[in-house]
Amino acid sequence: MAPIWSILIGYLFGNFLFAMIIGRFGLHLDPTQYGSGNPGTANMGAVFGKKWGILTCAGDLLKTAIALIIVYFLFPGKVYIAYTGLGLILGHCFPIWNHFKGGKGVAVSILVALAYDWKAGLITVLIALLLTAIMQNLTIPPIVFMVLFSMYEFTQSITAGIIFCIITVIMIFKFRHDIVDFFMGRGKKVDILYSIKKKLGIKK
Template sequence: MERVWATLIGYIFGNFLTAMVVGKIFLKINPTEYGSHNPGTANMGAVFGKKWGILTCLGDLLKSLIALFIVYFVFPAHINIAYTGLGLILGHCFPIWDHFKGGKGVAVAAQVAVFYDWKAGFATLLIALVLTAIMQNLTIPPIVFMLLFSVYEFWHNQEAGIVFLVITLIMIFKFWHDIIDFFTGHGKKVDILYSIKKKLGIKSK
């Protein structure tokens, strides 16, 4: 029963889409009507600027952290953190109040992974960061990160691993069109190394 409650708590908090709040309160717009139509960090940053993208990311991380801490103290069994993560992803990707059309859950998944197992979480996130720099893509690295994390956790706890694999499948479903674009050569490229060099004032050769 604790697992059900953990999932429900995660789903309730997951329904809070920061992009929608930022869009309607600060920008006076509906973010789902612009860019990729996705109420998430990447779309907010790409369409309205990095400031709003960062604010969206921080809000999504905060809502996840609150839900995770509630479950951590109320239902202390470690496996419940994984179920809270599942609920958060379901709520974020399929919010009941917006016709089940939400974000893709990258920031939420990263938060959950680090909270559940910080060593494996940071290690797989580092791999994803390197892949992002090499591939100049924001679609494949997050999926690789979650898949690697899921397999690692499955090796240590099969139940937790299965829960994280389900989260991975949800992300694949949400990223499906982007995945097709990537493999057909139409994926959007993001050169994070160039962006970092530009910020530091380093000129590319």
């Protein structure tokens, strides 16, 4: 029963879409009606400004952390972190209260990976960040991150590997339109190096 409870707890907390919460109480609007329509960090930041994007990300990380901590104390065992992560992703991507229309789960998946295996998680996150800087794209790097992390964890634990592979498939499904746009040359470019230089006051 522990795996089922872990998934259910994760799903419950995953349902808290902070893009929607912040949109309703902070901006007094529906974020799904603007930009890409995705209730997530990237769209909130791109459409309404970095402040709202950061708040959205912080909220999604907070709900993820709370769920993971609860399960950690209820069911000691590393594998239950993975089960909780699956529930979180399912709840975030397919929230029952929002007609199963949710975000893409990037921030959630990163924290789950770091909580489960911080070394592998950190390495794969750094690889994804490097790819983001090189490709100037926010679609392929998160998927590469989850693919690499899942492949590594599969070599360590078949059960955990399968769980993270399922999470990867869910993310690919949520990114399906963005993937098509990327390969068709319609993907939106995001130059994070330029943004960093601009913040530091570097002109070149």
